Amino acid sequence: MSQIDNLPPLRDVIATHQLSAKKSLGQNFLLDLNLTAKIARQAGKLEEADVLEIGPGPGGLTRGLLSEGARRVLAIEKDERCLPALQQIADAYDGRLQVINADALEFDPLEYLTPPIKIAANLPYNVGTELLVRWLTPKEWPPFWESLTLMFQKEVAERIVAKPGSKAYGRLAILAQWRSDARIVIDLPPQAFTPPPKVSSAVVHLTALPEPRYPADAAVLSRVVAAAFNQRRKMLRASLKGVAPNIEDHLAAAGIKPTDRAEQIGLEEFCALARSVASQN
Known part of the structure; x- marks a missing residue:
């Protein structure tokens, strides 16, 4: 594992700061800096962008983003144990890294970021899907971000890019593909992480579309899709009967x-159905 900067190898950083991964925080650390730099490159040109990173841990992806030229990185880290290691990175990269000790689910990063904004993260497994849904369902579109480059359990990644007719196809695929282009760009085996998780992982890159792929009211579409997939084994006339009294029409x-x-x-x-349902309201 060659170095991408003059900072210590990540194994040394973890040992120095006693950063054993916490299962309660959904932590699995990527230690190969060549790999974290490769993930950073999937986010595209970074020189003129601010990057939001969630859950940097000891800073492997953080260093990848900075070494690949990110104008600025805002890293949100809940685990206080990681802050000294991240401060070392901030000191080495001339003020291009700002670290905030906060829970990403309760923190609004927008006042700290200047557009254009990209999001790149090895998301903690226990909050990854919730954060993605939030980023895909803002009140206004286009969103504050240009792209998302995110690591998930492979099962979740496959749900994001799934097509109709597959078992993975569901609400997450609809939300992602309605307003963005989504594709899996890297597959990662458990052995790439410390400690190795029980499942494989994958990096998904999502690029925000300027407007949704098909017209529909976001709230109505979300309600229709949730009802349809909550009872996915049922015929739609049954699963959607609570959405509208004349659902078959x-x-x-x-x-x-x-x-x-x-x-x-x-x-x-689904978008056509949402428009029809909305038209009677």
């Missing part, structure tokens, strides 16, 4: 058979 208007099931329905049809 709306399904017909959207070109959907009432006997179809949620996993058979594409994004365009």
